[in-house]
Amino acid sequence: MKRIDHLLRQIRRLSYKEAITQLKFSQKRVAPKVIATIEKARQKAELKFGLDPERLILDEIYATKGQYGNPQIYYHAKARIGIMRRKRVHLTVKLKEVPFKEGEKQLGKFVRGVNSEQRKVWEEKRDRVAKEMGVPRLVVTTKQVELWDLYKEKILNKKPATATDPAAADATNAADKELSA
Numbered sequence: 001m002k003r004i005d006h007l008l009r010q011i012r013r014l015s016y017k018e019a020i021t022q023l024k025f026s027q028k029r030v031a032p033k034v035i036a037t038i039e040k041a042r043q044k045a046e047l048k049f050g051l052d053p054e055r056l057i058l059d060e061i062y063a064t065k066g067q068y069g070n071p072q073i074y075y076h077a078k079a080r081i082g083i084m085r086r087k088r089v090h091l092t093v094k095l096k097e098v099p100f101k102e103g104e105k106q107l108g109k110f111v112r113g114v115n116s117e118q119r120k121v122w123e124e125k126r127d128r129v130a131k132e133m134g135v136p137r138l139v140v141t142t143k144q145v146e147l148w149d150l151y152k153e154k155i156l157n158k159k160p161a162t163a164t165d166p167a168a169a170d171a172t173n174a175a176d177k178e179l180s181a
Helices: 002-011 016-024 031-049 116-133 142-156 166-180
Strands: 056-065 072-075 081-084 089-097
Touching (some): 002 016, 002 031, 016 056, 031 089
Antiparallel strands (some): 056 089, 072 081
16 A cells, blocks of 8 residues: 555646646556546546546545455475465545636646736735744745634624624623723
């Protein structure tokens, strides 16, 4: 399983075409079998679910343990024998159709359609969040930027009680008076 996992890690989250190209240049003995499995998954996605093969990416691809193959007997010296069992793996491929984004250059893991203007916007957001959090900008990830914005919206920018809810407004006013006193 370790041998095939190194290969699968290379093609995970790639577009269908990129993955096939990478596997064709691979020197691994199992690469043609992985290509055949991905081809079957693409055909099934196209025929059964009507997905566009040009827009498919390998969302998940992983190997799990399978049953051992038929045992083979190996004869050793001094009338001893050894039993060799070939290991097998199950290969699971999950394809996902990605919608078209305007300004997209290429589909897949390496270039996700981010042009220079979108990258500048992202870098400005990242720098802003890093400054607000007080950490170096290279440490901040995309997920942290999203979570920080949500945190600021929900926690830091609480809206005051509305005039339609007088009990909540009175409680807020009372709390403000206590703080100011």
